[in-house]
Structures are given as structure tokens and as C-alpha cells.
Amino acid sequence: MRGPTPPLCIDLGCGSGIDAAELRRRGWAVFGIDGHREGLQRLLARPEFEPSPLLTLRLALFEDLGPLPPCRLLNASFSLPFCEPAHFERVWSACVEAIEPGGRFAGQFFGDRDTWASIPDRTHRSRDAARACFDWAEIEMFDEEERDGEDAKGNVKHWHVFHIVARKRT
Numbered sequence: 314m315r316g317p318t319p320p321l322c323i324d325l326g327c328g329s330g331i332d333a334a335e336l337r338r339r340g341w342a343v344f345g346i347d348g349h350r351e352g353l354q355r356l357l358a359r360p361e362f363e364p365s366p367l368l369t370l371r372l373a374l375f376e377d378l379g380p381l382p383p384c385r386l387l388n389a390s391f392s393l394p395f396c397e398p399a400h401f402e403r404v405w406s407a408c409v410e411a412i413e414p415g416g417r418f419a420g421q422f423f424g425d426r427d428t429w430a431s432i433p434d435r436t437h438r439s440r441d442a443a444r445a446c447f448d449w450a451e452i453e454m455f456d457e458e459e460r461d462g463e464d465a466k467g468n469v470k471h472w473h474v475f476h477i478v479a480r481k482r483t
């Protein structure tokens with residue numbers, strides 16, 4: 314006998330699948346999207362992923378995305394800031410459209426004082442501008458993190474990050 318259909322999470326910029334693995338473990342159907350083949354290959358190599366219709370993957374740049382399927386959760390963990398600014402509003406609209414009423418966004422925006430804000434192909438927002446992107450939602454968490462540290466390659470970096478969870482109004 315078949316059980317209820319699991320809710321769908323779109324994992325935007327899923328990379329090597331750290332979140333996707335946890336989401337699958339918790340019973341979500343996951344649609345992972347990433348622009349880089351190596352990340353998706355690492356995801357598929359994870360021992361916890363057996364072939365399943367509840368895990369679908371798409372190799373695509375954010376800049377090339379069209380409409381997204383309806384989802385209960387749109388997870389964009391440290392990924393949306395890598396979308397080129399010229400495409401961000403359209404990609405963000407597709408994300409907002411896809412989230413079902415009562416569904417959630419979880420992810421990060423990067424702030425205007427972040428070291429990478431000066432890189433032309435990155436999308437950064439001031440605190441007010443980031444909050445304004447959620448006028449369709451109840452913001453459940455908006456944590457601002459600002460600290461000196463290092464990037465993944467050990468380069469000195471000033472981090473200015475907003476960690477956000479928001480629920481779409483019904």
C-alpha cells in the first residue's frame with residue numbers, strides 16, 4: 314500500500330548534498346539543482362543515496378532557470394548570492410512563486426559589508442533590502458552574522474550573512 318506523497322523540497326544550489334541527505338532522511342522528496350557537475354557527482358556518490366524517485370537532480374545555472382515546481386520548502390543554503398545580479402530578481406520571483414502557501418524559504422542572503430560584495434557577479438543585499446525580499450512572508454528567523462574569518466580556501470574574509478527562515482502567507 315502506498316503512503317502519503319512526501320512534501321517536496323527544492324534544494325537550490327544543493328552542491329554535494331549535505332542538506333539533501335538530511336532532508337531525504339527526514340522523509341522529504343528532494344529536487345536538487347546545481348550549476349556545477351562535480352557537486353552533483355559528489356552528491357550521487359554519497360552512500361546514503363540509493364536510486365529513488367524521491368530524489369531528482371538537475372544540472373542548471375540559476376541564470377538559466379525557468380519556473381520551478383510547487384514546493385513546501387525552498388532551501389537555498391549559501392547559494393543564492395552566487396546568482397548574477399542581472400538575473401537575481403527573476404530567479405527570486407521563481408523561488409517565491411514555487412513556495413506553496415504555508416510553505417517555507419530557508420537559506421542565506423549575503424550582506425553589503427561582506428568582502429565578496431565587491432565581486433561583480435555576486436548578489437548582496439543590505440539588511441533592509443534583504444528583509445524587503447520577504448514582503449510575501451512571515452519572517453520566522455532573520456539572524457545577522459558579521460565577523461572576520463576565512464573562506465573555504467582559508468583566505469581572510471569578512472562575513473556578513475543573513476540566515477533566514479520565512480513562511481509564505483496563506
Ligand SMILES: C[S@@+](CC[C@H](N)C(=O)[O-])C[C@H]1O[C@@H](n2cnc3c(N)ncnc32)[C@H](O)[C@@H]1O
Binds near residue numbers: 327329349389
Ligand atoms: C557555497 S556552496 C553551498 C552548497 C550547499 N548548498 C551547502 O550548503 O553545502 C554554493 C553552491 O551553489 C552552486 N552555484 C554557485 N553558483 C551557481 C549558479 N550560478 N548556478 C547554479 N548553481 C550555482 C555551487 O555549485 C555550489 O554547489
